[in-house]
Amino acid sequence: LVTQGICDEILMIDINEERALGEVMDLRDTIKYLDRNVKVRTASYKDCGDADIIVITAGAPPQKGQTRLDTLEVSAKIVKTIVDPIMASGFDGIFIVVSNPVDIMAHYVHHLSGLPKNQVIGTGSALDTSRLQNFIAELVNVDPRSIYAYSMGEHGDSQMVPWSTVTVAGKPFQDIIQDNKDMLGDVDLDEIVKKTVREGWEIYQRKGTTYYGIATTCAGIIKAILYDENRIIPVSTLLEGEYGQEGVYAGVPTILNRTGAADILEIHMTKEELEKFKSSAEIIKEYTDKILKEI
Ligand SMILES: NC(=O)C1=CN([C@@H]2O[C@H](COP(=O)(O)OP(=O)(O)OC[C@H]3O[C@@H](n4cnc5c(N)ncnc54)[C@H](O)[C@@H]3O)[C@@H](O)[C@H]2O)C=CC1
Ligand SMILES: CC(=O)C(=O)O
Numbered sequence: 001l002v003t004q005g006i007c008d009e010i011l012m013i014d015i016n017e018e019r020a021l022g023e024v025m026d027l028r029d030t031i032k033y034l035d036r037n038v039k040v041r042t043a044s045y046k047d048c049g050d051a052d053i054i055v056i057t058a059g060a061p062p063q064k065g066q067t068r069l070d071t072l073e074v075s076a077k078i079v080k081t082i083v084d085p086i087m088a089s090g091f092d093g094i095f096i097v098v099s100n101p102v103d104i105m106a107h108y109v110h111h112l113s114g115l116p117k118n119q120v121i122g123t124g125s126a127l128d129t130s131r132l133q134n135f136i137a138e139l140v141n142v143d144p145r146s147i148y149a150y151s152m153g154e155h156g157d158s159q160m161v162p163w164s165t166v167t168v169a170g171k172p173f174q175d176i177i178q179d180n181k182d183m184l185g186d187v188d189l190d191e192i193v194k195k196t197v198r199e200g201w202e203i204y205q206r207k208g209t210t211y212y213g214i215a216t217t218c219a220g221i222i223k224a225i226l227y228d229e230n231r232i233i234p235v236s237t238l239l240e241g242e243y244g245q246e247g248v249y250a251g252v253p254t255i256l257n258r259t260g261a262a263d264i265l266e267i268h269m270t271k272e273e274l275e276k277f278k279s280s281a282e283i284i285k286e287y288t289d290k291i292l293k294e295i
Helices: 017-028 068-088 102-113 126-140 173-179 189-207 212-226 271-294
Strands: 009-012 039-042 053-056 094-097 120-122 231-240 246-257 260-264
Touching (some): 009 017, 053 068, 053 212, 068 271, 094 102, 094 212, 120 246, 126 189, 126 231, 212 231, 246 271
Parallel strands (some): 053 094, 094 120
């Protein structure tokens, strides 16, 4: 947000106040060489009342051998200590939830805040989609931004890719495979999905966490909202009948503008793809129900 000059002011809050201050000091050192003076300071929850957007990133990153779902209970406790005081500050803007397991945490924030669903968004499968597009782009040797593909469902192990909808600048990827059997005949689509799922862990094993991908994904989502772009990004949003799912937050292509998650795009999937999406949504639902029942 700072380096792209997307907003006017950023307030940083962390239970570890020294860490928040350290981040503020480091970020301020960038301003001299950037295009805009984005103001950055530490703050407390009572300062959040007039914020346009609040990004929740506090959480307990998974330990070795854990999945994102294993961090559910700890994350839920943390998220509750954040949302309650923010709502008490009079906040009526848009929440963007990053903390994992992100689909369930977004649902939980929606529940705790009482805000309309368009005002509570999880980053969902937006980051996975970026990873997926990179892998497809490598295969066909084009810029990843010319790939139109979505990872959907859980930001986690059960995410799926509706391959029948994937195109390279409008040409169906499945046709490209057929037309280039010599080069792409061996492509294993399931393996690409697995690689997309694993990518977070591959980074995690090497550097202990992931920063740039999620930060830039989040900045893209915020830009779409603040600049009223109507940009379509696969974020986690509450499904109410779309894709045959009811009452579950899952990653689906969503139109983002100044109102937040303005509308869901229902792309046509094959029967098999829809089944995979359903399985992923059912996993999210099972864990969401656990958390909602406990409160
Ligand atoms: N959705 C996505 O695509 C991604 C999600 N994540 C998730 O984001 C979360 C944070 O990850 P990292 O930044 O790598 O972890 P980190 O450990 O570097 O930072 C977490 C921060 O949360 C703070 N915190 C903990 N409890 C708090 C509370 N009650 N109130 C306020 N602050 C609190 C900690 O002091 C720490 O500074 C994790 O849940 C992680 O899985 C991370 C990357 C991508
Ligand atoms: C940590 C995480 O969820 C990711 O980078 O995908």
